Amino acid sequence: MKPVRFAPEFSDELAEAVAWYATQGPGLPQRFLEEVEQTLEAVQTRPASFPCIRDLMPDFQIHRALLARFPYAVLFLALDEEVRVLAIAHLKREPGYWLNRLQP
Numbered sequence: 001m002k003p004v005r006f007a008p009e010f011s012d013e014l015a016e017a018v019a020w021y022a023t024q025g026p027g028l029p030q031r032f033l034e035e036v037e038q039t040l041e042a043v044q045t046r047p048a049s050f051p052c053i054r055d056l057m058p059d060f061q062i063h064r065a066l067l068a069r070f071p072y073a074v075l076f077l078a079l080d081e082e083v084r085v086l087a088i089a090h091l092k093r094e095p096g097y098w099l100n101r102l103q104p
Contacts, residue, residue: 002079002081002082002083003081003082004084005083005084005085006085007086013089014033014088017090018032018033032067032072035070036067036072036074039067039074040074040085042065043063043074043076048063051064052064060102061078062075062086062102063076063077071092072088074087075087086098
């Protein structure tokens with residue numbers, strides 16, 4: 001199992017999504033967080049099982065792990081020594097906003 005390193009913006013994105021779901025109904029923030037946690041565990045244990053995003057940057061293999069019941073994805077790089085999580089991104093808002101987080 002590889003260690004996971006998060007982009008600094010990840011925690012703000014997660015907090016924003018949780019705050020929004022808190023306005024949508026009881027129990028939704030907790031269900032969202034549980035699903036994010038399950039997805040991150042899967043990313044950590046089997047990163048290569050998630051599809052690569054095509055046509056972005058040939059030097060990096062950017063993977064996308066979709067949340068099952070929420071319109072979000074965990075976007076990450078599967079590097080030799082670690083999994084680098086770039087974003088928890090809403091699937092319909094500002095596609096590709098996280099691309100500036102890529103560093104060689």
